[in-house]
Amino acid sequence: MDLASIGISMLSMGGMGALFAAGLAVANKKYYVEEDPRIALVMDNLPGANCGGCGLPGCGSFAEGVVHGEVAISGCPVCNDDAREAIAGVMGLEATKGEKIIARVMCQGGHYESAHKGEYLGIETCTAAHITGGGDKLCLHGCLGYGECVESCPFDAMEMSENGLPIIDEDKCTGCGNCVDACPRNIIELHPEADTVFVACRNTDTPKDSRKICIKTCVGCGLCVRGVEEGLMTMENNLAIIDYHLYGQGTELPTAKCSTNALIVLEAVPEEEALSA
Amino acid sequence: MSYFLIFFSAAIVNNFVLAYFLGICPFVGVSKRVSSAVSMGMAVTFVMLITAVVTWLIYHLILVPFDVVILQYVSFILVIASLVQLVEMFIRKVSKPLYDTLGIFLPLITTNCAILGLALFSVLRDYSFMESVVFGLGAGAGFTLALVIMAGIREELELAPVPKYFQGAAITMIVAGGLALAFMGFAGMI
Secondary structure, eight states, X not given: OOHHHHHHHHHHHHHHHHHHHHHHHHHHHHTOOOOOHHHHHHHHHSOOOOOOTTSSSSHHHHHHHHHTTSSOGGGOSSOOHHHHHHHHHHHXXXXXXXXXXXXXXXXXXXXXXXXXXXXXXXXXXXXXXXXXXXXXXXXXXXXXXXXXXXXXXXXXXXXXOTTSOEEEOTTTOOOOOHHHHHOTTOOXXXXXXXXXXXXXXXXXXXXXXXXXXXXXXOOOOOHHHHTSOTTTEEEETTEEEEOTTTOOTTOOOOGGGOTTSOEEEGGGSOHHHHHHO | OXXXXXXXXXXXXXXXXXXXXXXXXXXXXXXXXXXXXXXXHHHHHHHHHHHHHHHHHHIIIIITTTTOGGGHHHHHHHHHHHHHHHHHHHHHHHOHHHHHHHGGGTGGGGGOHHHHHHHHHHHHTTOOHHHHHHXXXXXHHHHHHHHHHHHHHHHHHTTSOOOGGGTTHHHHHHHHHHHHHHHHTTTTOO
């Protein structure tokens, strides 16, 4: 290829490029879409993790929704009160305080508590273990211990304990619910911060089987149900269930009666105690 | 070849999607609802028509006289990319809901092989200016037709008792195959 054709190539391509660029520049001016400047301001105050906790695809669409009045500012479960106030300021509204929601793990069956049926050598994720043989623990309802929830947390609020159970940092947890979706066994639930008493077990096996698979399981004895007001707790499929509509702050539940420590005040069982058990 | 034959050939007999298997990505991606399929078809038809005009001019007035035919691919891509930018701006201005519905498939028209295929076919077949305009229109109409038929079937499928393991992508592939088979019936007419 000689110099002339290189020159012609450069000229023709450059010329075409410049021509199209000019055309697009004109079109851009003509078809310019004005965006509400408040969208960017609201966006600045959002966490920006695109966690999807609000039910929209990301923080961008949430900001758009707020500005257009389609979603409430409190729709973002992740924002702290300061951010909500700032957004309300942008929109000229009064901020309402939302209750802090925290994810809670409804299982205490770590490596030490639960009985094992063998060794699991498959892909080390909860989903894989769940759909193949159910991991190495006998319990078919409890934590598998491969930490898929920890990986799904966009706020770094979870870690796996030595005992193979996820621990949630209550200060960092924003209640976005990603871990709830990540858990193939549905043992993570979102609860208001005020709720502290839980039946931390989801095992529905018969009492006889339950005792064999885990020392901290709800065996379905029903002692707790008999000790409280009518309706506050019920037994379903060998599992005690607390009705949180009736449960209020200061309600006493018979945690001491539970023979297996499945009904707990959440902070009451520190890790060391679990290790010695 | 008469203009009618060129149009008919591009739209039906040698349909870009169902006979040449070009532009399959939006064919599967934007065929969930008839309304958005029609809009997508219109956008692609517009880009195809203008591409046919501009690339013919570029090829016959710049590339051939200056003996730089080697640049045809890159210059055609340049034309297509600029046109898609223009369409994107236009749709965003005129109809935000449509812009959201088409989503990523709108900018992806740039890399839609049906459009580059159109430009290259019309060079390869040595079409005159008017012929390549008609060819562009026909190809666009064929693309719209394929998309709309597909969208119509998929709307019906939403209500059909599809076996569990065939739901979603699987049944879509089967339907696409069936459609292509049906269009094979036209093969050899022209």
